[in-house]
Every structure is written in structure tokens, then in C-alpha cells.
Amino acid sequence: MHLADIAQLTPRTVRFDQNRLTIEDIVDIAHGRANAALSDDPAFRAAIQRGADFLDRLLREDGTIYGVTTGYGDSCTVNVPLDLVPDLPHHLYTYHGVGLGEYFTPAQTRAILASRLASLSKGYSGVSVELLLQITRLLDAGLLPLIPSEGSVGASGDLTPLSYLAAVLCGEREVWRDGAQVPAAQALREAGIAPLRLRPKEGLAIMNGTAVMTALACLAYARAEYLTKLSTRITAMASFAMDGNAHHFDEVLFAAKPHGGMQQVAAWLRGDLPTSQWERNGKRLQDRYSIRCAPHVIGVLADAMPMFRTMIENELNSANDNPLIDADNERVLHGGHFYGGHIAFAMDGMKNAVANLADLLDRQMALLVDSRYNHGLPANLSGAKGERAPINHGLKALQISASAWTAEALKATMPASVFSRSTECHNQDKVSMGTIAARDCLRVLDLTEQVVAALLITVRQGVWLRRQVSPELQAHAALAAMQDALAADIKPVEEDRRLEPDLRLMLERIRAQAWDLYA
Structure with missing residues (x-):
């Protein structure tokens, strides 16, 4: 070693x-x-x-x-x-x-x-x-x-x-x-x-x-930060699989809207996608929103993350019990630093932005599996050919499950902080609900990671099929390396099979942050 x-x-x-x-x-x-x-x-x-x-x-x-x-x-x-x-x-x-x-x-x-x-x-x-x-x-x-x-x-x-x-x-x-x-x-x-x-x-x-909510917020932050990058890489693979328009991520175009996180996502996509091959007959001038506006969706989370970091780390580095003891000046200070409002706000905001990633990727999957929109790929991205093709249904059920996970993630975005209750004989008459917000955020992250797992299988299948349909298209190095990494874990779906083991393996990879993305 x-x-x-x-x-x-x-x-x-x-x-x-x-x-x-x-x-x-x-x-x-x-x-x-x-x-x-x-x-x-x-x-x-x-x-x-x-x-x-x-x-x-x-x-x-x-x-x-x-x-x-x-x-x-x-x-x-x-x-x-x-x-x-x-x-x-x-x-x-x-x-x-x-x-x-x-x-x-x-x-x-x-x-x-x-x-x-x-x-x-x-x-x-x-x-x-x-x-x-x-x-x-x-x-x-x-x-x-x-x-x-x-x-x-x-x-x-x-x-x-x-x-x-x-x-x-x-x-x-x-x-x-x-x-x-x-x-x-x-x-x-x-x-x-x-x-x-x-x-x-x-x-x-x-x-x-506020130790519990702060601890959960730290764990949520690390997961959300990785999903920002992984959702971008999936978007690039989805665009490549659908033979999309890489010019949607043009540098001059994004210079006109100066959100730094959004611009970074667009830059990552530019690095992943070949623009030189775009000018071909039959190309759609404008891709649908879930591809074209992906930097604008992912960029909301990317731009919010520095604010979330500041809030979480300030809470982490605070004395947040009551009363505080000022030994140097020999004072007992009675206050309310136990109130977890900043964590509540960060977690309510983070779960909203993360759920939007699930929604974005779910819409990308809907395009990828639909032969009306995927630019020449087979229905449901089925890899079956010949006489067995009629009985194979490819990723049809996977798309249904991804939609279910997305719906549940979106349902969980109701902000917890607005549900303050008066407790303990009206002494605690305004409370933060920060721990509930953090738990909700972790649940939204769970569900979004499940959608991401489904999309990893989908884009792996989509890129594999695109290379057969359009062999002249060549992926950039980072995209090709990602496809190779996925191929090592996921076999092409040439005949219908149970995909739960593949999903669970992808969840392990996601939570271990197994892929190096965008240094």
C-alpha cells in the first residue's frame, strides 16, 4: 500500500x-x-x-x-x-x-x-x-x-x-x-x-x-454540495444522449446574467459537452427547459450554498445555551441563543432547492424515455432488438418510480419554520422548528438521491444507445470517463431485468461521493 x-x-x-x-x-x-x-x-x-x-x-x-x-x-x-x-x-x-x-x-x-x-x-x-x-x-x-x-x-x-x-x-x-x-x-x-x-x-x-439541528445541517450541506455537481454531470450526459444543443451554455450568454453559481454550472456543462458537433441537420434550435435551463435550476442551489455554509458554521461555532456565563466579567447572561432560526431557514431553503434538482432530473428522464422527444432513441430506452423487442419495456417502470420519489420530495418542501407552536406554559411561545426542518431536509436529500440513482442508470443507457444511433458523436473526456465508470457498475439494459440492485449500488456510490466531479 x-x-x-x-x-x-x-x-x-x-x-x-x-x-x-x-x-x-x-x-x-x-x-x-x-x-x-x-x-x-x-x-x-x-x-x-x-x-x-x-x-x-x-x-x-x-x-x-x-x-x-x-x-x-x-x-x-x-x-x-x-x-x-x-x-x-x-x-x-x-x-x-x-x-x-x-x-x-x-x-x-x-x-x-x-x-x-x-x-x-x-x-x-x-x-x-x-x-x-x-x-x-x-x-x-x-x-x-x-x-x-x-x-x-x-x-x-x-x-x-x-x-x-x-x-x-x-x-x-x-x-x-x-x-x-x-x-x-x-x-x-x-x-x-x-x-x-x-x-x-x-x-x-x-x-x-442547537447541537442536533446543527449536526444534521452539516451532514445535509455535504450531500447537497455533491448533488450540485452530480446533477450537472447528469444533465451533460442527458444532453449528449438526446443530441442536444450545447450552445445553450455559451459563456457570453451567461455573462449576461451574473449569478455566480449559475455561471459555474454553465461552465461545467461547457467543459463536458462538445459544441463543434452541434451544427448538424435536424437539430432542434432550442432544447426543452429541463436541459436548456438546467444551469438556472441547479444554479439556485449553487448560489445559495455559501449563505447556507455561513449560517451553519456560525451556529456550529456559537455558544448556544442559556444562561451564558461570562466568567471574565463575572456576569450571568440570560438570553435565547438556543433559538435555531438560522438553521431552520437554511434547512427550509436547502430542501426547496434540492427538491428542485429532483424535479429537474425527473423531467430530463421523461424526455429521455419518450421517443417523441429523445431524438431518435428507442422508446423507454430499451436496448432489446429483433423478435424479443415487443416484450421488453426498458426503463418504463424506473421512470414511474423516479416520478414518485420526486413527488414525495416536492411535497416535503413545506417550510417547517412557519409551524411554530407555543409550548411549555407559553414560556416557549415562539420556537424555531429547526430540527424538524433539518430532518425534512435529510428526507428530501434521500429522495433526491434516489432520483439521481435512477438518472444515472438512465443516462448510462441513453449515452450507450446514442453511440449506436449516432456513432459520429464523440463525448469529451470527462463525460466519457463518467460513462466508463457507470458502465463498470451497470450493464446495458438489453433485456428487461430487476433494477433495484443497480439503484442500491448507485445510492452507495452517491453517498460515498465516489466520483470526482469538477475540481
């Missing part, structure tokens, strides 16, 4: 301190490409400890601190006797153990732990260094809290799902370990990890934040 290959297999280390992290840091931790390590810089650790020490002093002086010497939420008017203060964090995560729905996947859970660690490391949460180290121990040992995905309104942060992290840190509830569910107490004991006894405010610090 080459050293370069070994380097790729060796996870890098992401250091958690008060410096800025990126989406890629969280995604790499989620997928095992990076390890999480708490900075051992003495100045950083001292800054964390100052917050915990300041809280201790306030308690000794009988100070009133929300969530430390008071009840939670609307119960902030209830004073907690000092002898009961140590029990309060346990009650917080205990009564929030009400999650339902599917459990977050191991990758999503690693991202959640990393996202919460990032926020607590900013030094405004009044927690101990030991708490931060305990989160890194869970990640190192592969002990991932079993977290139900449903039950958060996104303010006061992700209380219910993060209660499962708090409980596991203390040796309660269950964890994933090597794909199996194990009681947390047993898993910690066998890993040599002592359960925590949470200090005052530490339960609130863990739970009262």
Missing part, C-alpha cells in the same frame, strides 16, 4: 477549543475520517474552568442562577433549596426522556456529539473540563447515545434528544456499540469510563442548545 493510501485511511484529528470549526470537521468526525480531541492548551482549559469556578462561587454566595437554583423554563420562578441543587441536572435529563421516532444513525449521532462539544468549548457554558473530556471519551470508545429523532421544537434548543446524551454521560439509558444496543452503564464500565455526576448547570448546558 502506498503512503498516500495509508494517509487516506488514517483519521485526522479535529481539535476542539475556542477556534473556528468547519462543516467538514463535523462531517469527517461523523464518517470516521477524523477523531475529536479536546485541546490540552493550558490557557484554553483554564478559560473553561473559570466558568465552572465562577458558578461555584455564586452558589456559595447564595446567588440566584436560572437552571441552577431555579426550576426550568416557566418554572424559573420556583426556587430550589441549595441542598437539592446537585439533584436538579439529573431531573432535567430524566423528565426529558420522552423522544420517539427512528433513532439517529451512528454517523448522525457522532455529528451531534461533535456539534455539542464545539459549543461547550467556547467557554460560556459554565461546565467543567471533565464534562468535555467525557464527550470525547464516548466518541473514542464508539459509545453512541441511542437518540430518538423526534421531539424537539428547536427552542429551547434540542432539549429532548440531547437529554439522551446527558443521560449516557452519567451511565444511564442505552448506547450503540458496534451496531448493537447496550445499556450505557454496562458499556461505560466495560470501556473503563466512569459515569459523570453532573455539576450544577451542566445538564442545562448539554441540553439547552
Whole structure:
């Protein structure tokens, strides 16, 4: 094995301190490409400890601190006797153990732990260094809290799902370990990890934040970024298969409409498609919109991605619990940084733009399989010939399924953020719904990737057939390489066959981001 290959297999280390992290840091931790390590810089650790020490002093002086010497939420008017203060964090995560729905996947859970660690490391949460180290121990040992995905309104942060992290840190509830569910107490004991006894405010610090929605948003961003490029490459292959007009992506034409992301998509298409072969008899002057306007559709997502990145990374690098502890100036700051409005907006916007990719590709597929519009290719792109041709139906059913997945993706684009509910005795009377928006976005990404998988089979078949119908057409190098890569996975459909295995393989390739696209 080459050293370069070994380097790729060796996870890098992401250091958690008060410096800025990126989406890629969280995604790499989620997928095992990076390890999480708490900075051992003495100045950083001292800054964390100052917050915990300041809280201790306030308690000794009988100070009133929300969530430390008071009840939670609307119960902030209830004073907690000092002898009961140590029990309060346990009650917080205990009564929030009400999650339902599917459990977050191991990758999503690693991202959640990393996202919460990032926020607590900013030094405004009044927690101990030991708490931060305990989160890194869970990640190192592969002990991932079993977290139900449903039950958060996104303010006061992700209380219910993060209660499962708090409980596991203390040796309660269950964890994933090597794909199996194990009681947390047993898993910690066998890993040599002592359960925590949470200090005052530490339960609130863990739970009262936007870690779940932010983690999911990081994962969604990485997938959407790849789909921007893959949808462009599919569009190029669809245009080539239909013998389309590459001049639709002319540089001067796109200079007249200065959306940078859209212009980039058009440039990618120009690099993929030969224009010299376009001037031939019988060519359609203007391709239909799903080809001609593809840069305008894909470009909306491409242009929105930098804004989404800024929103997600700002949230990732924020202290987002309540209250914040300003140890240097000895103040307790009560606010609402747990409100996930920016993530909600980013996820609502992203799922809309991604669903439009599904819609675009579904329309391209409808053209490709229809002999009235595909410029001389067989109906349903069937590769069957001779006497067996009448009983073969090619990609007819695949087009139906792609349309179903597209419809479901489009249906899921209703913005979650407009469905705020007043909860918790009208204390949480305006909430973000950011976690629901993020979960919706991931579902739209799932469905869109399924449409993309269908289109990869379709354009592979379409290009294969075009080379038979129009052998004079020659694909540019990048398009030819993509066709060769697809051909290694997908046999031509010459006789009807079950395509589910091909679809599932394509989904694996998509989610592994297996193809290098547009450096």
C-alpha cells in the first residue's frame, strides 16, 4: 500500500477549543475520517474552568442562577433549596426522556456529539473540563447515545434528544456499540469510563442548545454540495444522449446574467459537452427547459450554498445555551441563543432547492424515455432488438418510480419554520422548528438521491444507445470517463431485468461521493 493510501485511511484529528470549526470537521468526525480531541492548551482549559469556578462561587454566595437554583423554563420562578441543587441536572435529563421516532444513525449521532462539544468549548457554558473530556471519551470508545429523532421544537434548543446524551454521560439509558444496543452503564464500565455526576448547570448546558439541528445541517450541506455537481454531470450526459444543443451554455450568454453559481454550472456543462458537433441537420434550435435551463435550476442551489455554509458554521461555532456565563466579567447572561432560526431557514431553503434538482432530473428522464422527444432513441430506452423487442419495456417502470420519489420530495418542501407552536406554559411561545426542518431536509436529500440513482442508470443507457444511433458523436473526456465508470457498475439494459440492485449500488456510490466531479 502506498503512503498516500495509508494517509487516506488514517483519521485526522479535529481539535476542539475556542477556534473556528468547519462543516467538514463535523462531517469527517461523523464518517470516521477524523477523531475529536479536546485541546490540552493550558490557557484554553483554564478559560473553561473559570466558568465552572465562577458558578461555584455564586452558589456559595447564595446567588440566584436560572437552571441552577431555579426550576426550568416557566418554572424559573420556583426556587430550589441549595441542598437539592446537585439533584436538579439529573431531573432535567430524566423528565426529558420522552423522544420517539427512528433513532439517529451512528454517523448522525457522532455529528451531534461533535456539534455539542464545539459549543461547550467556547467557554460560556459554565461546565467543567471533565464534562468535555467525557464527550470525547464516548466518541473514542464508539459509545453512541441511542437518540430518538423526534421531539424537539428547536427552542429551547434540542432539549429532548440531547437529554439522551446527558443521560449516557452519567451511565444511564442505552448506547450503540458496534451496531448493537447496550445499556450505557454496562458499556461505560466495560470501556473503563466512569459515569459523570453532573455539576450544577451542566445538564442545562448539554441540553439547552442547537447541537442536533446543527449536526444534521452539516451532514445535509455535504450531500447537497455533491448533488450540485452530480446533477450537472447528469444533465451533460442527458444532453449528449438526446443530441442536444450545447450552445445553450455559451459563456457570453451567461455573462449576461451574473449569478455566480449559475455561471459555474454553465461552465461545467461547457467543459463536458462538445459544441463543434452541434451544427448538424435536424437539430432542434432550442432544447426543452429541463436541459436548456438546467444551469438556472441547479444554479439556485449553487448560489445559495455559501449563505447556507455561513449560517451553519456560525451556529456550529456559537455558544448556544442559556444562561451564558461570562466568567471574565463575572456576569450571568440570560438570553435565547438556543433559538435555531438560522438553521431552520437554511434547512427550509436547502430542501426547496434540492427538491428542485429532483424535479429537474425527473423531467430530463421523461424526455429521455419518450421517443417523441429523445431524438431518435428507442422508446423507454430499451436496448432489446429483433423478435424479443415487443416484450421488453426498458426503463418504463424506473421512470414511474423516479416520478414518485420526486413527488414525495416536492411535497416535503413545506417550510417547517412557519409551524411554530407555543409550548411549555407559553414560556416557549415562539420556537424555531429547526430540527424538524433539518430532518425534512435529510428526507428530501434521500429522495433526491434516489432520483439521481435512477438518472444515472438512465443516462448510462441513453449515452450507450446514442453511440449506436449516432456513432459520429464523440463525448469529451470527462463525460466519457463518467460513462466508463457507470458502465463498470451497470450493464446495458438489453433485456428487461430487476433494477433495484443497480439503484442500491448507485445510492452507495452517491453517498460515498465516489466520483470526482469538477475540481
